[in-house]
Amino acid sequence: MRLHRNLVFAVVDCLQLIFNKGEYADKQLHKTLKLDKRWGSRDRGFIAETVYDIVRWQRLYAEIGDAHQPYKQEDLFRMFAVWATLKGIKLPQWSQFHNTPTRRIKGRFDELSKIRKFKASIPDWLDELGLKELGNLWEEEIYAQNETAPVVLRANRLLTNRDQLIKSLSDENIYAQPVKALKDAVKLTERADVFKTDTFKKGWFEVQDSSSQMVTELLDPNPGMRVIDACAGAGGKSLHIASLMQNKGQIISLDIYKKKLVELKRRARRAKAFNIETRHIENNKVIKKLHNSADAVLIDAPCSGLGVLRRNPDAKWKLKPEFLDKVQKTQQELLQAYSKMLKSNGILVYATCSILPSENTQQIQTFLNSESGQNFKLIKDQSILTHKTGQDGFYMAKLLNNVSST
Structure with missing residues (x-):
């Protein structure tokens, strides 16, 4: 494989913005790929795959290449050289690659591959947390999260x-x-x-990944129902609900971000989903107006996203312990508040794209033990791990409201 200077520099410039400026990998890559109209699909594919590879293996490659944040351009070229060497790609005779120690790179890779935090390329705190929450399952799961996800x-x-x-x-x-x-x-x-x-x-x-589709199928919406997608985002699950309901009945898609709901409307028009109504959550009044009104409520809760790291590898570098504490508090608040939108005998589905019990089973147990959850009964829940299924890591729980009346 022959390396082309303009493509390699595009990769390095993109990485600089992702690593040093905190840009999201997918958004920055989207901008980068528009820089040169002469790039064909193979060129764009090289840039995208290389950027994602180096983002995914940042810690391992930085350790091998002796690169330290904030990364200078020479650090990023060393990390690129590590990537290329481990891929068996011959480095060109450019000044940026002079004196690259190919044998040392391979030797260091063999050494560091014996240590999980380097082999999986994750922060220390995340490795400790995963081991604490998942025990023996953690090692296989975090390795699976570094594989390329299917479409x-x-x-x-x-x-x-x-x-x-x-x-x-x-x-x-x-x-x-x-x-x-x-x-x-x-x-x-x-x-x-x-x-x-x-x-x-x-x-x-x-x-839409299989795990995400399973969430909507667990909700099991039927034509004519009134369904609330309480954390709708850009609407992937709202559109699936509309499909299963055959455009009959009503879907109310809620979110705190107005821009996401604008995107949902655009997607709904293309999908010919006409029974979706979007509502921006500006304050608690939006939720209170919907109390006791829905046959089914879906809470696709904000979470750590640890079940989809293979799709969003930069998330493991942006994620911080304090965010986990905050998001877990938010998850419980959503269960407490949004469960009130259900009618008697309505169905609640809670879901996350996380693999941590503290965001999943423990949240459901806390809710069931609370005053708001005392009339709810857990019908079914499921934890999906990538290393076992090949699907995105997910959790979903189905609960029945007002058990006391049955």
């Missing part, structure tokens, strides 16, 4: 079905296969830019 799509039942979706993608030279145990999920056989396809433009699918 999973959800067929939009409002416009098509899974078989038609697979055929339509195939006509555009993108190949997918059904995901067992899920009615609408398909997995690509190899990565592709699905957003440029006519199939996407027609609204026939959304990109």
Whole structure:
């Protein structure tokens, strides 16, 4: 493989903004890929894959390359040299790569691979927390979170079905296969830019991992119901709910971020989902007006995101212990407040893309032991670990309201 100077410099410049300026990897990469219109799909693919690889393995590569934050340009080139050497790519005779100790890189890699925090490339505090919460499961799980995630799509039942979706993608030279145990999920056989396809433009699918689809299926919304998606964000699950409800009934999608709801509306128009109403949570009055009104409520709670690190590798560097404390407090507050929107005998589903029991089973137990949760009964819950399933790490719990009346 021959390295091209403009592509390597694009990678290094992008990393500088991610590591030193705190930019989010996906957003910065999106900007970087627009810098040169001459770049083809292979060039853009190289930049994207290399940036994500080095972000993912930042601690390991920095340790091997003796790079220290804030990273100077020469530090980032050393980390790039580590990446290239471990990939078996010959370094060009550029001044930035003079005297790169190839043998030493491989030797240090072998040494550090015996230590989990380097092999998994994670902060000390996160390694300690994961071990405390997950015990023997932690090591396999954090290694799985460093693997490349598959691309999973959800067929939009409002416009098509899974078989038609697979055929339509195939006509555009993108190949997918059904995901067992899920009615609408398909997995690509190899990565592709699905957003440029006519199939996407027609609204026939959304990109949505199997675990995320399982959350909506656990909610089991039916046509004619009134469903509240309480932390809707950009609306992935709201759109799935609309699909399952066949556009019949009402979905109220709530969020504290107005911009996300604007994006939800745009996506809903493309998907031809017409029974979604968005409401911006400006204050507690928005929630109080909805008390005792919903047949089902979904709380897709804010969380650490530790179950989706393979999709968002920079999250492990941005995440701090104090944020975990704050978000766990928020999770319980949402359960306490948003559960009041349910009618008698309504269904509540609580979900996170975290693998930590402190964000999941412990939150549900705390809620059930509280005054607000005394009339709720846990029907089912499920913890999904990536190393066991190949899916995103998730937790979901289904609860029934007003057990005392049954």
